Every structure is written in C-alpha cells, then in structure tokens.
Amino acid sequence: MQISRPRGTSDILPEEARRWRKLENVIHELCRLYGYGEIRTPIFETTDLFLRGVGEATDIVEKEMYTFKSKGKRANSLTLRPEGTAPVARAYLENGLYALPQPVKLYYIGPMFRYDRPQAGRYRQFHQFGAEIFGADDPAADAEVIALAMTFFKKLGLKGLELHLNSVGCPECRPVMREKLVEYFNLRIQECCQDCRNRLVKNPLRILDCKEDSCREIRRGAPSPVDCLCTECGAHFEHLRRYLDLLNIPYHLNPRLVRGLDYYTKTAFEIIIPGAGAQDAVGGGGRYDGLVQEIGGRSVPGVGFALGLERTLLLMLDGAGEVATAPGPEVFVVTAGETRDTATRLVADLRAAGLVADRDYTGRSLKAQMKYAGKLGARYVVIVGEDELRGGRVALKDMEAGRQTEVYLEEMVDFLRRAVGK
Numbered sequence: 001m002q003i004s005r006p007r008g009t010s011d012i013l014p015e016e017a018r019r020w021r022k023l024e025n026v027i028h029e030l031c032r033l034y035g036y037g038e039i040r041t042p043i044f045e046t047t048d049l050f051l052r053g054v055g056e057a058t059d060i061v062e063k064e065m066y067t068f069k070s071k072g073k074r075a076n077s078l079t080l081r082p083e084g085t086a087p088v089a090r091a092y093l094e095n096g097l098y099a100l101p102q103p104v105k106l107y108y109i110g111p112m113f114r115y116d117r118p119q120a121g122r123y124r125q126f127h128q129f130g131a132e133i134f135g136a137d138d139p140a141a142d143a144e145v146i147a148l149a150m151t152f153f154k155k156l157g158l159k160g161l162e163l164h165l166n167s168v169g170c171p172e173c174r175p176v177m178r179e180k181l182v183e184y185f186n187l188r189i190q191e192c193c194q195d196c197r198n199r200l201v202k203n204p205l206r207i208l209d210c211k212e213d214s215c216r217e218i219r220r221g222a223p224s225p226v227d228c229l230c231t232e233c234g235a236h237f238e239h240l241r242r243y244l245d246l247l248n249i250p251y252h253l254n255p256r257l258v259r260g261l262d263y264y265t266k267t268a269f270e271i272i273i274p275g276a277g278a279q280d281a282v283g284g285g286g287r288y289d290g291l292v293q294e295i296g297g298r299s300v301p302g303v304g305f306a307l308g309l310e311r312t313l314l315l316m317l318d319g320a321g322e323v324a325t326a327p328g329p330e331v332f333v334v335t336a337g338e339t340r341d342t343a344t345r346l347v348a349d350l351r352a353a354g355l356v357a358d359r360d361y362t363g364r365s366l367k368a369q370m371k372y373a374g375k376l377g378a379r380y381v382v383i384v385g386e387d388e389l390r391g392g393r394v395a396l397k398d399m400e401a402g403r404q405t406e407v408y409l410e411e412m413v414d415f416l417r418r419a420v421g422k
C-alpha cells in the first residue's frame with residue numbers, strides 16, 4: 001500500500017518552492033530594513049511553555065496541540081510548537097537578551113503545528129512569519145510592527161486587506177471589562193453556544209470573538225472593551241491611532257477583536273481579507289506585556305505579530321505576485337560514444353566556474369539527450385563526441401540560434417562563461 005502524507009500537511013514542490021523563496025526573500029529584506037534580527041527556535045518545546053505562554057483556556061491549548069512524551073528516564077512532555085511568540089519569549093529569557101540594549105527586535109519564519117479540521121487555508125502544519133519587539137512599551141513600537149506587517153503585504157502587491165484594531169486593556173482595567181461582560185452575558189447565556197457558556201466562567205472576553213451565528217447575534221449589544229480602558233491604556237491607544245494616521249495606515253476599529261488572556265495587553269489587531277469567509281485572517285498580533293513574566297522572567301513589555309504564509313500565498317495565486325518560470329540550465333553536456341568520463345569532468349568544471357550545468361543519467365541516445373536538453377530549456381549544449389575529442393575539441397550548440405561550432409576543450413569553460421555573460 002502506498003503511504004500518503006499526513007492529513008493537513010503539504011509537499012512544496014520546486015515550482016511552488018520558488019514562490020516560497022520569493023516570499024521569504026521579501027521578509028528577510030524587509031526585516032533588515034526595519035532592524036529585526038532573525039531567530040530560529042526548536043520545532044518542539046516543553047509543553048508547559050505553551051500552557052503558560054499561550055494559555056490553558058485557549059482553543060490552541062485545549063484542542064489543537066500535538067503533545068507527546070519524550071524518551072528516557074526523565075521523559076517530560078513535549079509539544080510541536082503551535083505558534084512562535086512563546087518560544088521566542090523563552091529564547092529571549094534563556095539567552096539573556098534582556099541584558100542587551102533594549103528593545104530587542106526579532107523575526108522568524110517557520111512551520112507551526114495545530115490539530116484542527118483541515119480545509120482551504122487551514123492546515124495541521126502551516127508556516128508563519130512573525131516579528132516581536134521586547135523591551136518597549138511605547139505605542140510607536142506597536143505602530144512599527146503593524147507597519148511592518150502591512151508593508152509586507154504591500155510589497156507582495158496584495159491590495160484590499162483590512163487592518164482591524166482594538167485595545168483589550170491591562171490587568172488594571174480588565175476586571176472592569178470582565179464584570180461588565182459577565183453582567184451582560186449572564187442574562188443571555190442560555191442562547192449562547194456551549195463553548196461560550198464555558199467561556200463565561202473562564203474567560204468572558206473571548207465570547208466577543210466567537211464565530212457561532214447565535215453568539216454573534218447576542219453580543220451585538222455587549223459592552224465594548226475600549227469603553228472600559230483605564231487612563232493609561234486609553235492614552236496608549238490614542239497615541240497608537242495617531243501614529244497609524246501619521247504613517248498613512250488606515251484601520252477599522254473592531255470592538256470584537258480580543259485576546260482573552262491576562263498577559264495580552266492593550267493593542268490587539270488582525271489583518272483581514274474582506275469577504276473570505278471563515279478563514280478570513282491572514283495575520284494577527286498585539287501587545288503582551290505580561291508574557292515574559294508569565295513564563296518565569298522579569299516584567300518585560302512586548303508586541304508582535306504572526307502572519308500565515310499559506311494564506312498569503314493563496315492570495316498571491318489569486319492575482320498579484322506571479323513568479324517567472326524556472327530558467328533551464330545554461331549548459332547541458334551531451335555524450336556521443338564512450339565519452340562519459342570527459343563529460344563527467346566537464347560538468348564539474350562548468351559548475352566550479354559558476355555555470356548552471358547538467359547532463360543525462362539515464363543512458364539516453366544522442367538524439368534523446370538533445371531532445372531532453374531542449375525540454376529543460378538549456379541555453380547551450382556541449383556535445384562530447386569521440387572523434388572531436390581526439391582532436392581536443394567539443395561541439396557547441398547555441399540552442400537559441402540553432403548554430404553549432406567547435407571549440408577547444410581547454411577554452412570551453414571561458415568561452416561559455418563569456419557567452420552567458422558571467
């Protein structure tokens with residue numbers, strides 16, 4: 001029986017990989033411009049990191065983690081990372097990055113894992129580009145990460161994305177929010193879904209972003225988090241909005257946008273594809289001033305985002321951002337007769353000289369090798385024939401012009417380098 005890849009995963013084949021590479025190049029270049037250093041953390045972490053750093057009352061932790069027991073005598077519980085912020089915060093602490101001049105600005109690209117029902121735009125292994133700033137509570141830092149995310153989409157030629165913005169306050173104003181929400185939903189909870197009934201006890205703020213139709217209807221008249229902000233959070237939000245205006249970044253105020261846990265503070269944002277249905281978010285982020293402390297560190301403010309790369313690529317497929325097809329080899333070496341040894345050396349010499357060179361490995365006839373070189377889109381073909389070789393020469397065919405000449409073996413590499421402009 002043939003073995004298939006696990007559900008919700010994908011193989012990225014060469015043509016597709018070129019589109020990924022383009023995306024990644026834009027990310028690296030943009031992050032360089034904005035002054036972010038790349039960080040690569042492990043694919044799996046101690047489960048506790050996510051219990052604390054994502055939160056036990058979240059869908060990710062409750063339903064979606066790939067958790068397994070390690071091996072050995074002191075085997076602990078490990079989890080394939082479902083997101084990147086908690087691992088980056090852990091790495092910031094563990095490597096003492098708080099001792100560097102602050103803020104520390106980091107970015108990552110990599111696979112994340114969530115057990116969820118796969119569908120278009122939702123997978124069990126997917127990739128995120130994330131950026132984080134540690135050690136800055138200035139709302140200008142929030143504006144910078146938002147600008148970085150929006151510029152990324154702009155550079156890819158993606159238009160029509162909407163920035164949704166909210167503030168969820170801090171541990172000081174959160175109790176006021178909770179109280180008002182509990183008061184409102186207590187009267188209506190019988191009409192809400194089962195998840196929201198649980199949320200009312202554990203995490204009432206999250207009722208606000210429930211996707212169930214019945215709950216959407218009920219929350220229409222619910223109190224808005226922004227109306228409950230304390231003076232400091234209110235001012236922070238005002239300043240952020242002013243910076244976004246200064247940067248010409250339009251946004252929609254969205255009081256339903258929440259991150260329900262205590263260490264998510266102040267700014268919350270999402271980048272939405274209007275009309276895309278259930279999987280309408282390409283990215284999201286916000287401030288997490290309590291996170292570093294939550295995972296065992298000192299109090300360090302932080303703000304960042306994570307963008308979904310599969311969803312970004314799906315948008316690129318819908319129009320903008322086409323990538324040219326892969327060019328063929330610059331030189332294809334063909335053998336005629338017993339000249340395989342020379343051909344092997346020639347291909348190596350060409351590659352060493354920086355030329356994109358290839359050859360046949362399946363024992364094709366001369367005619368079939370020529371045909372194959374044509375299919376690959378080779379620019380030049382070197383034909384190594386027994387007779388020519390005795391005279392120290394090889395035949396060289398310009399595939400574009402259809403002309404064939406002979407060159408001396410020792411001059412061939414230089415000749416071809418000049419011909420392809422290298």
Ligand code: AMP
Nearest residue numbers: 121122123126281282283284306308311
């Ligand atoms: P989150 O960490 O849940 O805020 O997700 C940030 C972004 O990652 C989302 O806006 C999506 O673009 C992407 N994303 C999250 N979960 C998935 C998934 N299961 N499959 C594909 N992309 C996802």
